[in-house]
Amino acid sequence: MPADLAVIGLGHLGLPLARAATAASVATVGHDPDPRTVAELRAGRLPAEDGPGTLTAAELRRMLSAGFHPTTDDAELERVRTAVICAPTRLGPDGALDLRAVGAAARALAPRLRPRTTVILESAVHPGATEEFVRPLLEDGSGLCAGRDFHLAYSPSRADPGHRDRDLTRVPRVVGGLTPACTEAAAAFYGRLCDKIVRARGPREAETVRMWETNYRHVNIALANEMAVFCHDIGVDLWDVVRCAETKPFGFQAFRPGPGVGGHGTPVDPGRLTYKGAGLGHPLRMVGLARDVNGRMPLYVTQRAAALLNEHGKSARGARVLLLGVGYKADTGDLEGSPAPEIATRLSELGAQLSYHDPYVPRWRVADRPVPRVDCLYEAAAEADLTILLQQHRTYDLQGLAVKAQLLLDTRGASPAGAAHRL
Template identity: 40%
Template sequence: MSLLRRIRAREARVGVIGLGYVGLPLALAFCRAGFRVTGFDVDEEKVRRLARGESYIRHVPSDRISACGDRFTPTADFARLAEVDCILVCVPTPLTRHREPDMTYVFGTARTVARHLRKGQLVVLESTTYPGTTDEDLRAILEESGLRAGRDFHLAYSPEREDPNNPDYSTTDIPKVVGGLTPGCLRAARALYDCVVVRTVPVSSTRAAEAAKLLENIYRAVNIALVNELKVLFDRMGIDVWEVIEAAKTKPFGFQAFYPGPGLGGHCIPIDPFYLSWKAREYDLSTRFIELAGEVNTRMPYHVVEKTVAALNARGKSIKGARILILGLAYKRDVDDIRESPSLKLIELFQDRGARVAYSDPYVPRTHRMRRYDFRMRSVPLTPANLKRHDCVVVATDHSSVDYRMVAEHAALVIDTRNVVPGAGRRKNIVKA
């Protein structure tokens, strides 16, 4: 039976490489659609937990995993790639310290796939990357197997659009952009995703699909940088940027509200734009909007620290030796994801200035070792006593479960980077940053 027929009959076996915030929801979506799914991950502890039906991601309940039954098989044995018909690659694409693409995970995964690749399989890259990754780099590595892309196996690109804990849009509710190496590759990839998502959006090439994902995130990065820059300007002018945004968004056309914060976080917006700016150098072009937006957004944690130092000085307190409580470690509200969180940079900057730093986050009980940070900290309970024990509380993440009125009542000083603490303008202990 051909691959297309096996997909449409839900008889094709799906393999998902990388069972993180993108790969795990995708694997479960295929299970719910009736497919048998093998999930691959190098983290054996993660695989053992998933095999027991336990989720390690807060917004993915364990019962969604157990409901899949024997249709979902997590494994660290990559030799089993030969058993699946469709291979979906969902691995990280971080940046180096010099803001250049770190393709270690994608290329390493591709070499693993190449060792087990067989005729008739479909390989789809979902990781965000620069145009040309799929049809140049990935293709070259996979063809080291002796098989030809577009003839012996199908190759496509379909960028992930996961937004963790979004109450309105889950994996299956979001249209899926798909680009294939050949028309046949596109047909196979569309047939697969048509089984699980509300709509597929075909484009002319893998490069167009890669560029579409970058455009989505660059659009957000540039607009967030704009309001972050205006926040600093309006602050010096004595104007509340959040009030300005609320007023501006009453216009029913020509304006979309973006909000400032302590910096960018997550796996997409702080990283993805630089994949395009790096690639642009091959064409002797400078992506000035991307670079400028990156500079502005990267500067925001420093702005928060400067506001904190000034507020402490006004109260006769030095930053050196000050007890600082970071409220919220996750990069966005109501998730347990701390990837690229600006809170991590804030902790580093405050510690560099001699402050004694703690954090409180209901969804992140302890820190773990990351590529750039290893703080070895535990979340402290958010109680009136703990609030009073600190010289300053910096609200970095606006979790909805936090009682911000209690924070305002018991903290000596609150630096509010999210405009969530009530009483600003009336309470002298609240400073917006």
Template identity: 55%
Template sequence: MEFDLAVIGLGYVGLPLAREAARAGLRVAGLDRDAELVAGLAAGRSHVDDVSPEAVRTMLDRDFHPTTDETVLDRARNIVICVPTPLSSDQGPDLTAVIGATRAVAEHLAPGTLVVLESTTYPGTTDEVVRPLLEMNGLVAGADFHLAFSPERIDPGNPVYGVANTPKVVGGHTAACADAAAAFYGKFIEHVVQAKGTREAEMAKLLENTYRHVNIALVNEMAVFCNELGIDLWDAIDCAATKPFGFQAFRPGPGVGGHCIPIDPNYLSYKVRSLGYPFRFVELAQEINDRMPRYVAERAQQLLNREGRALKGARVLLLGVTYKPDIADQRESPATAVARRLLALGAELTYHDPHVPDWDVDGNAITCADLHDGLADADLAVLLQNHRDYDAALLADRARLLLDTRGVVPSRPTVEAL
């Protein structure tokens, strides 16, 4: 079978992309190195929050072909690379998976094929790393095949915006490459925006997440000194948000999680450092956001001290350990850093999360408590993630002491906001 699209990497970016293309009637293959993951998809199971098992089965009915066999690329007219780019030891992007996927594409690249990189990385990657690898067998980008970069904009758990109705930015190696990419994505995405080139498209993704990273750091730092000044920052933010122009509300929390905000701005900082400049805004924001889990532990300790109770030996219940509400994704969740600090200070930890049946921190299995029993038994509960399953009023009424890091629990003498 010939395929309209081959997606390399079937994670939280690649699988929703494949689903949307299949929904639009395209014949889609999915290539991944994880044999267990591929077998699960072939059996109609999903490992991604935003793609239900029913959706996977519908994809299979529409000839979706998950596989570990790279020769599927021989039969694909369009290839999109959606592999992970974690941080390397020098805080730049680890391009191992991108390079591996690109080499695989190069071995099977046919004239006229469109190749798109969606993996988040530093500006210049498409042209400086991907293009030379694709051209190693003699084909030339922009002449023999089309090459583009298109930043993924997946927002896990978002009930309003998905692949189809989130504007898609594409930047081509040449104008013809951009046109080819726009025409391809236009088959299943409502609005496609053409960037000037691949570097501009790469920068757009980093700009989006750096903007959020810096503004979250701003309110996180304000939360620390507003507590000292006796100011309700949550109320101040709500008041400021009534201004119909010139302000966007960001709210503090126990840290930042997921792949995008705590990771992506480092790619930009890495590129700027290669020019001999520090990127002080990003580096300061990283420092502030990284210290929030320690601050949460300190506030927990202070709250217990106020009640004449030491943190060492205290029973502490952590509520919500995922990085976003209402999903199971734990990538870079600040809950892990909070738990690590509390354990180091001698707390006896339990947790509750309706989306996470098992949780460990540095190899230590943390006991999963029943919500009602956990609240009754704990000396202190800490709300780290505001899942919709949590009734804020119930938490306020049932907890002996509660530290609310999300600003959602009603005021009580036993409740303290971050």
């Protein structure tokens, strides 16, 4: 029986969408070019890079029981009413988004595209990519015309891994189509899954919504990170400043510093494009500055760790250092863009002996070398010369850890005041 929906790309974007669709009784096929990912999903297991914040094993089993069908076969993209491209995009070495996976998804879909199909792009892209990059691939491969023969739209993902109260059905969904009819077709699809639909004027506006939301987060975290360094230098308790400042009911939203910024929501500078070979509009200088500030935080954390050891009569060389929470976000095992590998690498270069604990990451390698995982958290914290909290998973009792640990450096400000050394 043909599927009603094809989700192309079974990662942090595609799996939550497929879960919502199957829960709404939408016959769904999931397409991914990686045979290992598909094999794991068919067996009811989550791929190693997708932690509980994306999907649980129980949810995956329910999806499979409801008819969800993961596949690598391009032929199964035929005759679907809606196809949503959720291929991953990451920043390349030049700081521009790498759209190769999006292009591969469009090329796989194009020969199987049928009239009146609705195609929606959810991947992170630069403004204009839906029309100028994806549209030609679909039209050239299908012989159909977007906006006339099939519907084409963009809808930015607003996934928030680790927060079950912010799943796809509860967060307003922005859609922008190539034509008004395209917008309505995309809105009709998401209306089956989501409580509220917000219509943008077109795909460029919808693409820019996502860019703005992501850049907003990075710029404000960068400000928080700069304030953290400043406050430490002048002897001010940053976390008390945040606590007081966030009581202002207008003109302020609290952002908190950390050891770095990770995740799939990479900051986007439209001055850099991969598919046109030239910049699009004026470079966003604040975005570039924010990227630089946030990129320096792993080094700063390493320096703070070494200084803290030195203050207590210990050298970083030979010190036993325990890292807690190595994913990019609390309560998930997703390692995408996590600052933990750089921190671990820098500490190793100083001669530290590393171990880690993370309830969502059973195995962890840094620079192609395995990092030992501890099983007894409190015993390991008591034995370590320094314990560094990188992610405040809900399972961590920070009051208890502060009592057990010889030294605790809290990079998230999650421990009780006075219980640990905070960033």
